[in-house]
Amino acid sequence: MFAFLRATRKAGAHLAAALAVVGLAACEPIAMGNTGPAIDTSKPVAVALLVPRSGGSGDAIVSSALENAARLAISDLNGAKIDLRVYDTAGNEATTAEVTTQAVNDGAKIILGPLYGSNANVAGVAAARAGVNVLAFTNNSSLAGGNVFVLGQTFEDTANRLTSYAARQGKRRIVTVSAQTTAGELGRQAITSAAAANGASVVGNVVYSYSQQGVIQAATEVKDAVRSGNADTVFLASNTDAALPFFAQLLPENGVDPAVTQYVGLTRWDVPAQTLDLPGIQGGWFALPDPGLNAQFNARYSAAYGTPPHPLAGLAYDGIAAIGALVQQGNRDALTASALTQGAGFQGVNGIFRFRPNGVAQRGLAVATVRERQVVVIDPAPRAFGGAGL
Structure with a gap:
């Protein structure tokens, strides 16, 4: 599989x-x-x-x-x-x-x-x-x-935009999920710094080996981290051509309900477009440039x-x-x-x-979600510097 x-x-x-x-x-x-x-x-x-x-x-x-x-x-x-x-x-x-x-x-x-x-x-x-x-x-x-x-578009910029929006929605207890790679570590650091800057807390970190077995094992660890940390958000650093599609399937199967725990992505979830078909990312949040x-x-x-x-x-x-x-x-x-x-x-x-x-x-990034396999902007990209999201 x-x-x-x-x-x-x-x-x-x-x-x-x-x-x-x-x-x-x-x-x-x-x-x-x-x-x-x-x-x-x-x-x-x-x-x-x-x-x-x-x-x-x-x-x-x-x-x-x-x-x-x-x-x-x-x-x-x-x-x-x-x-x-x-x-x-x-x-x-x-x-x-x-x-x-x-x-x-x-x-x-x-x-x-x-x-x-x-x-x-x-x-x-x-x-x-x-x-x-x-x-x-x-x-x-x-x-x-x-x-x-x-x-x-840097990890720091994306993480700050998303954690700022999440905090305003009352989502302030985060579990990070990142690979044992340079990109994964940079992503984890960006999320941690952004959380501290926006009044949120990282209550758990799951770092997985960049392999099939590593992802499977990480799904169980994420479930345990969410429960032990009373987390309301899972922040995924993986991208669509690597572990994200697998987490989108495995996390719900392991009891991390996306309807209860908010899924957030550090990378674009609309590239490639078929990613939008994944059931596990429906309702998830990610950032993207001004769509218009x-x-x-x-x-x-x-x-x-x-x-x-x-x-x-x-x-x-x-x-x-x-x-x-x-x-x-x-x-x-x-x-x-x-x-x-x-x-x-x-x-x-x-x-x-x-x-x-x-x-x-x-x-200036927009925050989007996935609804019925479509990208829906839920917080528009700012058109000037200053204010929410910047």
Whole structure:
């Protein structure tokens, strides 16, 4: 009945691998303070897009989508001129370092990408020598800092949004469920920190081995943790291409009734769409980008390129949108760290977002549930920073 759970790196099919929370490079980006190259806003600003075009399986697909989305964003800019230059990282660190150095030597004023987290580290180091900032597509917040800014939707952001909403609904006693992997540990830490920040308590942690037997055993442990901790919430860090479908079946079978104990997910439960058919996640909560804005982007992208965008494509659009908004202000220091971290933030196709002083993007997310196999937004994404959920 169960297939062995294993990690995969197919960018077209599995978001977790593409977002690269799987390991860190040995080097660290250089702390730069408020630096960034001066620009001439009367001329096109050179932006380097780093994508793994010749990398592993699926990399060409996601690379094309990122480039398409970036060019679509450029066409939408009002007044700002961007000279987009695309460089192939091949998905590995050595090539990433080489092409980043080449991009800087070619005159790039800011780097958009790369895709994989370990590559973001080496790109940051290479670009820092010239005082150039990097807007990486990773969701691994531990990579942010110095001249590296993280564009992806992070575990911390998602956990904070969901625990804040849960606490307002009276759900404050949480059991976390996470795998014995780097991503699982980062997810567990994010949930624990978010609970403390939002007046909730983690009353139990279930950590399972990343295998069929580990998931089966964990289901019983979750039931025991819920009962012993008098928990009202089970917060699952697993994603849809790994253990989530199994937990959706096993937890109700083991007596963790989703009608009594709220199921909450740290990852998207609507990707792929067939996940919505799982009986165990009906009524569960998860966070997602502003659905209205995202639908508009999907329609525009499909009309322009004849195919729906890859789920990560919006990150490239958002990066260009932020760069364009800053360049449009006409300041020579438009791409410095202080400019990038301005509090008002930016409007992207995934909703509002801003870079915090630590280099991590904070995004305005919606909270959704699953009803009759359909996604239903129960707390809309905020359209400005401040207030509930932010």
